[in-house]
Amino acid sequence: MNTVDRKPRKAVPTPEEEARNAYEDIINVFSSTSDPEEMKALFDDIFTESEKKDFITRWLLMDDIYQGKPQREIASKRGLSLCKITRGSRMLKKEDGFMRHLLSSRYDEDHTHI
Numbered sequence: 388m389n390t391v392d393r394k395p396r397k398a399v400p401t402p403e404e405e406a407r408n409a410y411e412d413i414i415n416v417f418s419s420t421s422d423p424e425e426m427k428a429l430f431d432d433i434f435t436e437s438e439k440k441d442f443i444t445r446w447l448l449m450d451d452i453y454q455g456k457p458q459r460e461i462a463s464k465r466g467l468s469l470c471k472i473t474r475g476s477r478m479l480k481k482e483d484g485f486m487r488h489l490l491s492s493r494y495d496e497d498h499t500h501i
Contacts, residue, residue: 448475453490 400408420426430439444465451461458472479487 445475448472449479449486450490452476452479453487453494 416429417426420429434442444467448461448465448467448471451465452458452472452475458469458476461467461472462469478484479490481487
């Protein structure tokens with residue numbers, strides 16, 4: 388009998404594992420990119436103009452909500468549904484939410500706007 392040395396095969400990741408690993412990789416790349424010009428180049432490479440427009444709109448939406456602008460005014464100005472604005476409002480109400488903390492540190496002396 389002829390024995391062949393075989394390397395153990397790596398398990399093929401499930402689509403969920405692959406997505407989770409890719410997400411972690413993306414986070415690590417973004418975290419390691421501290422130069423604004425490099426970050427801009429990265430965004431320009433991986434996001435379409437439409438995708439960049441969407442996250443810029445979301446950023447402006449969160450800022451508008453945090454500053455207390457009425458939802459209907461935001462909807463009209465940004466061309467957004469009230470549903471999207473309500474979702475953003477819920478995000479900012481989370482005690483430990485990152486955007487809430489970020490905007491609070493930008494606008495509030497006592498960091499307790501919402």
